[in-house]
Amino acid sequence: MIGYIVKRLIVVIPLLLVMALFTFIFMQKTAGSFYDSLRMDPLISQQTIDYYENLYHLDRPLSVQFLHWVANLFRLEFGYSFYYNIPVIHVIKGRLWNTFILSLASLILTWSVALPLGVWAALRRNRLIDRLIQLLSYIGLSTPSFLLAILLMYGASQTGWLPLGGMRSAHYEELSILGQWWDLLKHMAIPAVCLSVYSIGSLQRLMRGNMLETLRQQYLLTARAKGLPENRVIYVHALRNAVNPLITILGYSFSSLLSGAALLEIIYGWPGLGNLMLTAVRSKDVYLVMASFMMSGILFLIGNLLADILLAKCDPRIRYE
């Protein structure tokens, strides 16, 4: 098991580098560069641009630029952001944290609502409550998050209950610790709910499906036949097996979570990684884009690895050689 984890982590490094290389080529080979737009600005002299291009080695051949960047990686430097003129890592750090808490809030909301709902629906199959849960899931699955965000923001603008965007109120610094948390939660409410509605619907359905499938298995018949109490049959024997396939999805959901978060960040003005990425891609801030990609890649891999380990722990039939 430990060998497997170490192997995975080692394999990841070249993978990340290949990804960075692709990003680099993509960013460099497409029309325009960051300094092209500055060149049009009569207020910025050619010397300034030359100075920066020299500073960031932009006057060297592309291969040298890339190798230079890779060499710096080993010193944990991810290059400089052209726009902010500070190391990329400083730009990303705060943004990454913002995205992380938004995603975490959504993840907790999703799993804590979807799993119980799915199990409940499966146990009350075809009854009224099951139908109701399925109907709500359909509606949740079919409402695009950005549409929901617009509707909720419109509601918020009419009632004034929730802030309309951003992450902090203007008077955030003056609030007490508790007040700051409350402020953050209020700002988080709309994007986190919009982010979770789809995944609650789909996870609930998968959970219900798996649970129903597990309930038909013969080992449950055996468990009942040998006289186990019904609660134990369902919550220990059935539930554990029904959750297994979802664990793979947990690892996968990290990346879709970041994706969904990116969209909502842009709409809601949440200062996260996705929001940063959009501006970076648009302004061709090459190293910022590469580093954002790598960060999201690392996040995804950690999630995936955790899911793999969790799956192996839960299901002894799955072996990793």
Place this chain on the structure above:
Amino acid sequence: MNNTPKTTNKQPGLWGYLRRNRLAWTGVVILGLLYFCAVCADFVSPYSYLDENRDYSFCPPTPIRLVDSDGRWQRPFVYGMTMGFDRDYRRVYEIDASRKYPLRFLVKAEPYKIMGLIPGSRRLFGVEEPGRLYLWGADSRGRDLFSRILYGGRVSLFIGLIGVAISFTIGLIIGGIAGYFGGKTDEILMRMCEMFMMVPGFYLLLALRAVVPPEFNSVQVFVSIVVILAFIGWAGLARIIRGMCLSLREREYVMAAKAMGVSDFQIILRHILPHTLSYSIVAIMLSIPSYIIMESALSFLGLGIQDPFASWGNLLSEAMGIVQIKFAPWILLPGLFIFLSVMSFNVIGDTLRDYLDPRLKAENRNM
């Protein structure tokens, strides 16, 4: 998929099954109608998607009337609208009962070609020129929202079908091979998957969208968005299929097939992949909508289909200015269409799953 209906000699065919399920049938009808209207948008809609009249910016819907202001019954007609400003200098439109425009059918219009094939020069209905027919209101440039929604359906509805066809074929094959063979093959294929999955789809979408040259025309942008979406979509599916195959290949019937000398490819195709079917069907039906939503999201942000052309997402982008919703609530209508089509796909997908999963069916009969 072709070896599944064999067990169903007593059951009605797929079509009959869909037909008997009221909810699913509603979905089929809605989708059928939407696809028909989208394909024949040139004929069904009263205006072209380009037809703008800036005097009617955010003009409210003009209902088709049968009774005029004096209470007399007439042929269907619409009243003219006059624009004015209220005290806050907002545009307000008032019905001008002195101008009546009868609704005409099969009116002559600019010649068009339905999907570039069938030529025509008449539209199903419309009103004469100084009058404007806004069934569902107008957008900021005074273009008819009803027409633009129909035209937008072409992009929004077809992007899902094409995208899922590409990504699903790749995902199923690669997932099956990786899960079944395991070892080195699995390792290499999964690393490949991870390359695609490591970056969240939306980030990849943003980056790849930046690669598409700005001088591309609308068709080229459409195609490149489909390709980008499919490119992102297959890896997730492959990984899940592979996860299922990992445990499926340990089952006795796979051992039996192996012992009988069935070739690996046959085992994957006939004995392993069919077991992932009930999941895959749900996955297909869940992913067509996600393509529709992804395209809408991209266009909503102004990164997908660009303005003179319509897609449901880019129509909805007018609602981005939250305040506008209060004065022109009809700009949310494209969202309703995204919702309806996605909902229909979900409902049909579920019904399909019930049909294709014989074990579930057996249980249904007993109950």
